[in-house]
Amino acid sequence: MPRTSEEFEEFAIARTPQLYRAAWLMCGDAHRAEDLVQDTLAKVYVRWHRRLGGPIEHPVAYAHTTLARTYISAQRRRSNHETPIEHLPESAESRGDAATGLALRAALDELAPLDRAVLVLRYLEDVSVADTADALGVSPGAVRNRTIRALDRLRAVLGPSLRDLLET
C-alpha cells in the first residue's frame, strides 16, 4: 500500500534541512544545492506513490542515496570542465569558527565530486563503507581509498591537523 501525499509532505519537510545540508556540502553552491534537493524530492515522490513494489523500506536512507546518486550523475557531466583553483586558501587555524567554515568549503571545492560525496555520506550522514559504496556504485575499496585521499587533501588545505581546527 503506497503512502499518502500528506505523509510524503511531512517526511519531506522533516528531511529537507538535512538533505539541503548534504547537497550544499556536495555542490558548494546554494542554487545547485536547491536544484539537487528538489530533484531528489521529486524522485522520492515518484517512488513513494508507486503502486508496485510496496512502500520504501527506509525512506531516510533512500532519500540520501537518491541525493548522492543524482549529484554524481549531474557531476559526471560537469567533471570534465571543472577548473581547480590556482592557489590554496589560507590556513584556517586561529581564525575562528566562521573562517573555519569558509576554509572547509574552499577545501571541499578542491575535491573530486565523488570524493565529496564519500565524505558527506560517511561523515555527515554516518553511512557505512558498504552502504556508501552501494549508494555511489563503487566498490568498498574505492570508498576507503577515496576517503583517505579526501582526508589527505583536507589536511593539506586546512592545516596539519583537522582536530586542531576544532580547538581554535
Next chain:
Amino acid sequence: MSPHDSGVTELLRRASDDLTPDVDRLVRGGITRGRTRQRRARIGTTVASLAVIGVVGVLAAVVPQLDGADSARDPGIATEGPSATQTPIAEPPAPATTERALADFRAAEVPAIVNGIVGTGLAAGPRPADTIADDSDEKVAYFPYDGMEAAVVLQLNQLVSVARCEEINAHLDGSCIELADGTVQLTWGPTLADGVTCQGIGAYRYGYLVSATSCNAATGKDSPQLAPQPPLSLEQLAQIASSEVWFAS
C-alpha cells in the same frame, strides 16, 4: 570512528550550520517536479500500450481532426476536402518545446543506439566502472567509444531560452543557439581539463536535456590521452543529441 574521523564530522557540521534553506519552497518544488515525472511516466506507459495494440497509427490520423481551432498546424497539411480524410499524412516531429516521454530503451543499450545513429560501430558496452542510470525518465550511460570515454545523458529539464542556456552553462564557455524546431542547443569544447580533452552537445528538447559527450582518453579525468581529439566530432555529437530515437513516438 576514530577521534580524527569525529573531527571531520564536526567540521562538516560547522561548515553547514548557518544554512537556512526555504524548506516550504523546496518541498513544493520537489512535489511539482515529482508530479511532472509521474505524468511523463504515465504518458510513456500509455503510448507503449497503445503501440502494442496497434492504435497509435490510427490515433495519429484521427487526432488532427479532433484538434480545436487554436491548434498549431502545418499550413501545408490540408484540413478540408477529400484528401484530408482519405490519405493520412505523416505527422512531422512535434516542436521541441512540447513535452514527450522517453522511448522504451535501457541505458545499457545506448552504445548500440549510438552506433545506429553515427553508423560507425565504434561504441562498445559500458565497462564495470561506467555510470549507468536507468529510470523511466532519466538515462545516464557512460561507455567507451573507440576505447575513449563517451556519454549520453537524458535528464528532465524544463528549459529554456537561449539566454537561460547561456546563464546556466557560463562555466562551460560554450555557445547556445535555438534551432528551427525550437531546440536550444549548447555546444562546448574541445576543452582541455584534468589532462583530457572533451567536447559535447547539449540539446534542450521535449522537456529533457539530451547531452552527448566525447573525450580523448579512457576516462574523463587523469587518464592518458589516446588521440589528439575526441573521436566523436561535434557534428556526430549533435546528430546523437538531436536524434528522435530517444523519444516515444
